[in-house]
Amino acid sequence: MEYVAETARNPFGLSPPCDRAVPGYGDVNADFHIIGDNPGVHGGLDSGIPFDGEPWSETFFETLVQAGLLADVDPRDETVTTSGTFLSYLHMCETDADGPDEESYARLEPLFDAELRAITAHVLVPVGPTATAHIVQNYTARVPADPPEMDERHASDLRGSGFLILPIKSPETWGRDDADRFVAQVEALGDADYHQISDLGRFIPGGDPYLVR
Template identity: 50%
Template sequence: MQNVTDRTSNPFGLEPPFDRSDPDDRPAVFGYGDANADFHVIGDYPGVHGGESTGIPFTETESGHAIQDVLRAVGFASGPRDEPVLENCFLSYIHMCSLPDGDVPTDEDYATLERFFDAELRAINAHILLPVGARATDHVLREYTTQRRRFDLEMDELHATDIRGRGFLVVPIKDPVEWYDDDREAIISQLEAILDSDYRQTKGVATTVG
């Protein structure tokens, strides 16, 4: 496979259209990891899943650390928590820009940044999309599958399942702050099962079925 790029952070040089961050925060938390990855983990925004200080998705917060622990368990991540080394895995947010403490993105904010997220997702061109939380899952199912209408957005039921999309296999992940019982083990087991399969055939299968 030809390398897309060797850059780890913001590999395609995206420039967010606004900066509303607090003075000590990064203006945006760009996509990070292996730009040639087969697995793309998709979070919501920095205030939820972390990175406002580090500039790296899925750091700093409870949810971020829990997702990172799953990636370490299946061999995608190693090294320090605040700057992990990723292999075959890429991390990004549907809303990359940092906001003042306590603020949440509006629907208009998400819409403004959607084209940046979409451009990066298509450039990475991963086989497996792993949206984390209800907002990211809703967006991925609406935009990259034809099956959103078939599902209520019940993350307890969608967690660690596989859904065929338009050229992708989507595996939703419930936000870790809502995990209980065996939710952590369920997503680890699902990822291990995918890794043990011929998952690189997923894109062709998903295109046919989705």
């Protein structure tokens, strides 16, 4: 069963506890869920699109297009057309210059988790050390380094609890080969079977298969 949303921006109608926020954006039936930190780090407050409005945004979006995760980007109209991809933040609210503290992350985490579980993407792509540490700690059996070694982790997949996880460095830190490494890894995943499917039919009378993400 697929969920049908009327809009790509904040498709689940979340109401964050702040005046300015960047809720999730994209395909609600996405295979890939790209997860950033917060608008102060990764942008988007003006357009409402995660990862927009930063000096590196054009390169980042072009990389997602090359990887087949976005269909089109039009900076003039501030539109992004996703292709089986959802974009969101751990902490969707605007904060002061110091960024979110631990309590603020904890307060916003249920909204992020609600988006993640509603999307049920097969591949989680945490962007930068904060998102990577959160995803590894909460959705795998591993204990993340503090902070994670992003040069080593970049575009290297690992299995999580029902998800494949593909961490990447924060775009403002990308070197010459980082975009190509990410595109190549996404293409390699496309040649393999990254879908993680469970058969719940064994719990239903009759024994017919019931496959879910």
